[in-house]
Every structure is written in C-alpha cells, then in structure tokens.
Amino acid sequence: MTDNKMNKADFYTSIVLITLSIGIIVISLRMPSMVSKNESMWSNPGVVPIFIGFALLMLSGSMFVRAIMHGVLRPSDNQHTEGPASDITPISDTQKKLPVPMKRMLITTAICIGYAFLLGTLWFPLVTFLFVFVFISVFEFDSAKKVLQQWKTFLWAAVIGIGTSAAVTIVFQYLFLVNLP
Amino acid sequence: MFEGLNMFGTAILSFLNFKILFNAVWATELGIIIGMLPGLTATMGVALLTTLTFKMQANDAILILICMYIGAIYGGSRSAILLNIPGTPANAATTLDGYPLALQGKAGKAIGIATTGSFLGSLIGMFAMLIFTPLIGSIALKFQSYEFVWFSIFGIIICGNLTAPKDPLKGWISGFIGLFVSMIGMEGIHAYTRFSFGSTELAGGISLIPAMVGTFGFAEIISVMRYQKFDVVKAKIDRVIPKPSEVFKYWKTIIRSGIIGTLIGAIPGVGEDIAAWVSYDFAKRGAKPADREMFGKGSIEGLMASETGNNACVPGAIIPVLTLAIPGSAPAAVLLGAMLIHGIRPGPLIMVEFPSFIYETVAMVLIATVMMFILGLTMVKPLVKILQVPRQKLMPIVFTLCVIGSFAIQSRLFDVRVMVVFGILGFILREMEYPMAPLVLGIILGDILDKNLRRALILSNGSLTPFFTRPISLILFSLTMLIVLSRAKWIKTIIASIRKKNA
Incomplete structure (x- = not known):
C-alpha cells in the first residue's frame, strides 16, 4: 500500500475503532453493579472492559488525528499531477477487471x-x-x-x-x- | 541448584525410551517440513498438533509440541535459502544471506551453517532456561495482582512496539483488540456473560486455538494463494555438514546471538522473527569492516547470527510460559494453551506445584534440539522435493487440517466459524500492517488483566496508589511509560530543541 492509501485506510479504520470503543464503554457501563449483592463496586464485570474501551478510544483517536494531520481530508491533487494518462485515457476493459x-x-x-x-x-x-x-x-x-x-x-x-x-x-x-x- | 540438576538428569533418563524418542523423531521431522513450506508457520504446526495430541499423556504431548516448535523454526531456513521465501516469519533475516549463498552454488553449505546455528542457538537458550526459569519462578512468587496488571499492560506495549517498529500505534491497537476479544463470554468472578448479545455460543467465549489457527493459518493460506508458484533455486546440494573451523570462527557471533535470542524470547509476545533481525543487526555492527561488506551478499556470519538468534528465542519464549503463564511468542502461546488443556498450570505457583515439570521441559528442549540437528543434517535432498509441491494441491489439505484443528478440542462448529472470521480479519489487519502477535497476546493476557485489575482494586478499595508505590509495579510502570514516550514524536521534538539550545 502507498503512504496515501495507508493514511486513508488508517483514517477509516480509526473511525470504525472509535465507534467500537465507544460501544464497548457504553455496554460496559450498562453491566450490572454487584454492590447490591454486598460485593465491592470494583468487582463489577464492566470495570476492565471500560478500561480497555478507554485505552482503545485513546489509541484510535490518536490514529484519527494523525491521519487528519497527514492530510487525509485535504483534496487530493494526484489526478492532476500523475500525468496525462490518468486524466485522458479512458479506463479499458482490462483495467476494469x-x-x-x-x-x-x-x-x-x-x-x-x-x-x-x-x-x-x-x-x-x-x-x-x-x-x-x-x-x-x-x-x-x-x-x-x-x-x-x-x-x-x-x-x-x-x-x-x-x-x-x-x-x-x-x-x-x-x-x-x-x-x- | 544440585536438586535442579538431579531433576534435569532424571528427566533426561526418563525420556530415553523407544516410544518417546520415536515421537520426538516424527514430530521434529514434521516440524521441519511444516516450517520449510511457506504458508505453514510454527504457530500453525503447534496448534494443529495440539489437537492431534490432546488425548495423549501430558509429557508425551508437550514433548511432541516442543519438537514441532523447534523443528519448524529451524525448517523455515530451508525455503529461505532455496526459495528466497522465509518458511516462517522467523526466517526472514535468513533470506538476506542464505539465498545469495544458494545462488553462488553453496546451498549445501548454507543449510549446514543454518542447522549448526539453530542447534547452538537452541542449546544456549536451553542453558538459560535451565538456570533462569527457577530463578524467575522464585521472583514471580512475589508477584501480586498489582504486578500482574502492569505486566499485562507492559506485555502489550512492548510486544506492539517491537512487532510494529514502523508504527507502534498499530501494534498497541492490535493488542487492545486482543484484550477486548478475551472479554467476550462468561467472566471468572461473578459468571456474568459479557458482549454475547444473547448468543449461547459467544457466551462460551472465543477460544485461543481457533483464533490462532485463523490468524496464523487461514490468513496465511489466503496470502500464499495470491501468487502462482515459487521457484526453487537449481543449485546442487553437496556437502551439508560444516567443518568445525567454519563454525567456531564465529563463536562471538554465536554467543551474542544466542543471548540476544533468549532475551527477546523472554519478552512477552515478541517472538523469533524479531530475535533473528536483532541478532543479525548486532552481528553486522560487530563484524570487521571487510566482513560487514559481505552482509546481504552471502555472509556466513549473517546467516549464522539470524539462525542462532531465532532458535535461541524458542527456549527463551518458554521461560515466561512456565514462570508467569505469559507466552514469549505466538507458538509459545499455543504451547501454553496445550499445557492448560493437559492439566498443567504454568505460572508463579509452578515452582510449588510442579517443580519437576520445569526440568522435564528443559529436557524436552534438549531432546528436540538434538533431533533437529541430526535430522537437519540428514535427509536434505528428499525434503527439498517437498518444496516443489504446487501450493494449490497443498493448501486445501492445510485448510482441512485448520478446520479439524479448530473443531477437535471442543467439538463445536462455532469454533470453525471463529477460525474463519479470525482468518479474514487477520488477513485484512495484516494487509494494513497491524501485527498479529499483540492480538494473540492480548487474548491470553485478557483473563489475567481482568481478574487481577479487579482483585487489586478491591484490595486497595479503589485506590491507585499501590499500583505506583510497590517496587516491581513501579519498575514495570516506568518501563511501560518509557516505551510509550520514546515513540512519541512530540517528545522527540522537545528533546531535539533542548539539545539545540544546549549546543
């Protein structure tokens, strides 16, 4: 993969991962509390998934920011600089395959x-x-x-x-x- | 100390019977074959044999798996030398000098050097295992929940850092995805089912073996089938056994690579490929200028370094398996799973519950190493023919074994589906340069983190202070922070500007 493509892939992956980590945190927060059963609140089943969700959110957030800083949202001018072939030549059948x-x-x-x-x-x-x-x-x-x-x-x-x-x-x-x- | 040596001697003697040696021969030879076939990795071999051996006695099964592990890591050097394709990721550094040697008509010599390097590397690792496993085991007895929490996080961070040197962020993400995967299913304290969404199959959790067979087996099959064929170098293979002078000329490189390999093996989840690269790099830096020129063009020293390093990593990777129940590499993770299946409980208590098992494992490594050396120097020519089997004939057979391997342990078709999903996911993630080792390590460490983080918080009543004040915890925390900060660009910029000002 080229750097540009990889940056784009990282951008979309980070969005998926941010969504996943928010999902993990929300579901974990809804997990039952064991305080009513005279157990410590720190033994709740959601404690560790919340930690993992936050860590994943931070990491994927960093990737998201990095992709933006590397110009993923900037309009690409590759099609004008890569040479005439990409602009003028129609896509042939073999290219479509x-x-x-x-x-x-x-x-x-x-x-x-x-x-x-x-x-x-x-x-x-x-x-x-x-x-x-x-x-x-x-x-x-x-x-x-x-x-x-x-x-x-x-x-x-x-x-x-x-x-x-x-x-x-x-x-x-x-x-x-x-x-x- | 003497008690340990006594147990080691007793273990060796107990293994010297026909049945055990026969098992060692076929398992090592199968390991060499699996290792030399591109697309079949050591992890996959150990995982498949775990399912084949799970009805055997514990010691027989673990010996077979160790023979497969050592054989496969060595076997990968064959295709690295003859095809310029590493048989397993551990042999990637071997291609740099192995293949040029084969092109120069020295394929036999290269195979001989690789075999000797692998043998000596394994021996160095084995001695380290013999000396340090009981020592680390004694230290591990002092570990409490706080230390295990930091050790789990440290494992993910260092594994992600070393397996994705270009972009450690991806390594860390991969590790945390693994930790999340391990959260699926019934948790161990209140038996509450997490993230199953009403599925009874997901409630049982994601098993390690199907997930690993998928990420290392099915993903590899997809990757291998992408291209049509390999070209075996048509060099004549003559003398394989190297002259002693050819080997002992590089004694410094052998010892250095052996130590590096063992140390890297002992780091959670990092594995043989990194060990080989680091050993190769150190050998190149340490070589005389004239010899350094030869690196990458057919250097015997370079070949020796990478093969010594990757095989020394194998016993190194078993040390944390035995003492902390944390694997040093992906195949060691499967080995850990196999030990648990056979009722052995590796971890800090092993020194109390099964002290003799540590020495039995060291004896198994010795037997596997000797078998690898003997089989590696013989039957070279017939095995080269296996490399010529077309991949489209081999891969469906391999996939069938992946399916059976995933199914056999729990007889659940769900595990076959898990294998397929992890295979596809693993392939996509690999294409995007996410390393797979932290993911697998995360699946293993998830349970340790889950139980110990909650236990530690209950003990401290929610206070985080003990996580930073206990000596071992503080060391592990500092190391983790050091790794993370050393990879942060803004820290590098600040340091550079401070240096500029001082200059």
Missing part, C-alpha cells in the same frame, strides 16, 4: 468459507472431498484449453480429494477418537 492476485485471493476465501459453512450439513468425508476437488480444479483449470483436454487435472484433483478425505477421517475419527462434524 480485478487483478489476478486479488481474484485468486477472493476465490480462495470463497471456497474455504463455503467448506466451513457446509460442515455439519453434509457427511464430513463427502464435503471434504468436494472441497479439495473444487479447490484444486479451480486453480489448475486452464481456460485456454477445452474442458475434456484437462481430464488429467480433474482426475488428480479427485484422487487427492479422496485421499485427503479418507486419511483425515481415519486418522481423526478412529485413531484420535475425534467426533467429526
């Missing part, structure tokens, strides 16, 4: 989340096989080739999927006596 690393990251996250949330709804070995198979197939798929030409890729993905699913199930369920989801 997500960069490859970002795409790979989002696909990874989506497949993994899908697997984590399918657990418990389907039979564990099946869902594990599907996850491994889909993961490998998606990342090894070559869009320049025909699907049928890539049968070896899918076969390998299936073999690794079956192997992983069987090994994990046997080792954890029968060797380590873990109840699988």
Whole structure:
C-alpha cells in the first residue's frame, strides 16, 4: 500500500475503532453493579472492559488525528499531477477487471468459507472431498484449453480429494477418537 | 541448584525410551517440513498438533509440541535459502544471506551453517532456561495482582512496539483488540456473560486455538494463494555438514546471538522473527569492516547470527510460559494453551506445584534440539522435493487440517466459524500492517488483566496508589511509560530543541 492509501485506510479504520470503543464503554457501563449483592463496586464485570474501551478510544483517536494531520481530508491533487494518462485515457476493459492476485485471493476465501459453512450439513468425508476437488480444479483449470483436454487435472484433483478425505477421517475419527462434524 | 540438576538428569533418563524418542523423531521431522513450506508457520504446526495430541499423556504431548516448535523454526531456513521465501516469519533475516549463498552454488553449505546455528542457538537458550526459569519462578512468587496488571499492560506495549517498529500505534491497537476479544463470554468472578448479545455460543467465549489457527493459518493460506508458484533455486546440494573451523570462527557471533535470542524470547509476545533481525543487526555492527561488506551478499556470519538468534528465542519464549503463564511468542502461546488443556498450570505457583515439570521441559528442549540437528543434517535432498509441491494441491489439505484443528478440542462448529472470521480479519489487519502477535497476546493476557485489575482494586478499595508505590509495579510502570514516550514524536521534538539550545 502507498503512504496515501495507508493514511486513508488508517483514517477509516480509526473511525470504525472509535465507534467500537465507544460501544464497548457504553455496554460496559450498562453491566450490572454487584454492590447490591454486598460485593465491592470494583468487582463489577464492566470495570476492565471500560478500561480497555478507554485505552482503545485513546489509541484510535490518536490514529484519527494523525491521519487528519497527514492530510487525509485535504483534496487530493494526484489526478492532476500523475500525468496525462490518468486524466485522458479512458479506463479499458482490462483495467476494469480485478487483478489476478486479488481474484485468486477472493476465490480462495470463497471456497474455504463455503467448506466451513457446509460442515455439519453434509457427511464430513463427502464435503471434504468436494472441497479439495473444487479447490484444486479451480486453480489448475486452464481456460485456454477445452474442458475434456484437462481430464488429467480433474482426475488428480479427485484422487487427492479422496485421499485427503479418507486419511483425515481415519486418522481423526478412529485413531484420535475425534467426533467429526 | 544440585536438586535442579538431579531433576534435569532424571528427566533426561526418563525420556530415553523407544516410544518417546520415536515421537520426538516424527514430530521434529514434521516440524521441519511444516516450517520449510511457506504458508505453514510454527504457530500453525503447534496448534494443529495440539489437537492431534490432546488425548495423549501430558509429557508425551508437550514433548511432541516442543519438537514441532523447534523443528519448524529451524525448517523455515530451508525455503529461505532455496526459495528466497522465509518458511516462517522467523526466517526472514535468513533470506538476506542464505539465498545469495544458494545462488553462488553453496546451498549445501548454507543449510549446514543454518542447522549448526539453530542447534547452538537452541542449546544456549536451553542453558538459560535451565538456570533462569527457577530463578524467575522464585521472583514471580512475589508477584501480586498489582504486578500482574502492569505486566499485562507492559506485555502489550512492548510486544506492539517491537512487532510494529514502523508504527507502534498499530501494534498497541492490535493488542487492545486482543484484550477486548478475551472479554467476550462468561467472566471468572461473578459468571456474568459479557458482549454475547444473547448468543449461547459467544457466551462460551472465543477460544485461543481457533483464533490462532485463523490468524496464523487461514490468513496465511489466503496470502500464499495470491501468487502462482515459487521457484526453487537449481543449485546442487553437496556437502551439508560444516567443518568445525567454519563454525567456531564465529563463536562471538554465536554467543551474542544466542543471548540476544533468549532475551527477546523472554519478552512477552515478541517472538523469533524479531530475535533473528536483532541478532543479525548486532552481528553486522560487530563484524570487521571487510566482513560487514559481505552482509546481504552471502555472509556466513549473517546467516549464522539470524539462525542462532531465532532458535535461541524458542527456549527463551518458554521461560515466561512456565514462570508467569505469559507466552514469549505466538507458538509459545499455543504451547501454553496445550499445557492448560493437559492439566498443567504454568505460572508463579509452578515452582510449588510442579517443580519437576520445569526440568522435564528443559529436557524436552534438549531432546528436540538434538533431533533437529541430526535430522537437519540428514535427509536434505528428499525434503527439498517437498518444496516443489504446487501450493494449490497443498493448501486445501492445510485448510482441512485448520478446520479439524479448530473443531477437535471442543467439538463445536462455532469454533470453525471463529477460525474463519479470525482468518479474514487477520488477513485484512495484516494487509494494513497491524501485527498479529499483540492480538494473540492480548487474548491470553485478557483473563489475567481482568481478574487481577479487579482483585487489586478491591484490595486497595479503589485506590491507585499501590499500583505506583510497590517496587516491581513501579519498575514495570516506568518501563511501560518509557516505551510509550520514546515513540512519541512530540517528545522527540522537545528533546531535539533542548539539545539545540544546549549546543
């Protein structure tokens, strides 16, 4: 991330954190007092969260002030100084597309989340096989080739999927006596 | 003293049986493999093995975890040398000289030096552990709630300061977020449920292991899958075992890095990566001008310093785990969790309740270190082939283990979701340069801070005076303030203007 982008990210993060810390303080202040039960007021469950909330508020407040001092609110004149390309050249289709690393990251996250949330709804070995198979197939798929030409890729993905699913199930369920989801 | 040595000797002898040595061999080898694969860290390895070993006897399980920890921190040097990618963050400094050596056709020599450095570093750390753990344990017995409060805050501040040197504010924020996360769920004094918003699952709290597997495992998988492949350097690996003269030429660097690594290990939450960088920096400053020129271009001394430093940090990080129940690094945090799962209660009372366990742990470190040295100098070529496994084939298997690892301990699907959420959150925070170590330390220290701050305030009837008048409290408070003020820009400006006036 460039300094400018990081400053902007810090600015927005600090707003989120300030909101969070105020939330922590408010919720903590509403926690019950134990004085009525003949306990010291210092044993109240909200005491430590209030302290944490205040500390977080101070830290995120400092970040907020720092971002402003570094010019996050000043109108950016980058678009006029970066060169003619950014002003004149229309955004091409390739520029509109997500960069490859970002795409790979989002696909990874989506497949993994899908697997984590399918657990418990389907039979564990099946869902594990599907996850491994889909993961490998998606990342090894070559869009320049025909699907049928890539049968070896899918076969390998299936073999690794079956192997992983069987090994994990046997080792954890029968060797380590873990109840699988 | 002699009683301690006696207990240490007895512990070593008790570990010399086939079953235990077999466990040590496979766990260390697995550690080396996990460490050398970019994307699989020591923390993740220890966390995954915690779930695999939680039905074993305590001593067997802890030995396996220590072998994994030491093996992984060392194993990361392989990919640092051959791929220019540190296998674990602890080996980042190793890439500076390890990779240039591999490019010069000295990959075997570099691996040999890294192995020897790691071995000697671990040994130095182990001796420090043997001498200082009982001493610190005795001092820790004098700690009361006031000291524990300051120690928790000091831990967050120093960890944030060292893991985010560019912007310590982010390190501190990360630590306080961790402290907040630990507040979720039922508290320990009145059994009141905080921040659960009616969810019975949140009422049980956020467990450490799923949170750590997420931040160090899933986040790493997302990060690794971003790019397509690594290129293994095609250098021939010939002689790995270094000549004794090649090693002992750098005895000063070895001892210095060993001490630095151990000291940094003992600081809460800081960890092996910082130990390696600081050791490397000190070695560079201490080198002769001609040798200094070689740093970053394939210096044996630089490689030796970083690898000695990071492995010396491992026993160093276990010292506060045993004596204060505060981890010195992220993998040590998981180790602490594993000890608690197995019914061992590390902390100031360990010297009273389980004195022999301290010496058993030192013996385990020794066994793991010897195994790492033997396995590190053998089976080099077959293990290099593992580096060539494509990441898209490896990562789904790793994620499956992350899922099982999070699920296995409490059999709760909620923990799998916690792992996923922490993975995504951890990835985003890392992208914005928030270090993860203070976050994890915060999750651990939260409970200590919660109980001790309230207890201390009850004892003093709300007065803050004892927090600043007791000697150890005062020292910890002064250190905390010193760290914070040393990073404040306005303080630096004032000091500079005073200096100018005096000049």
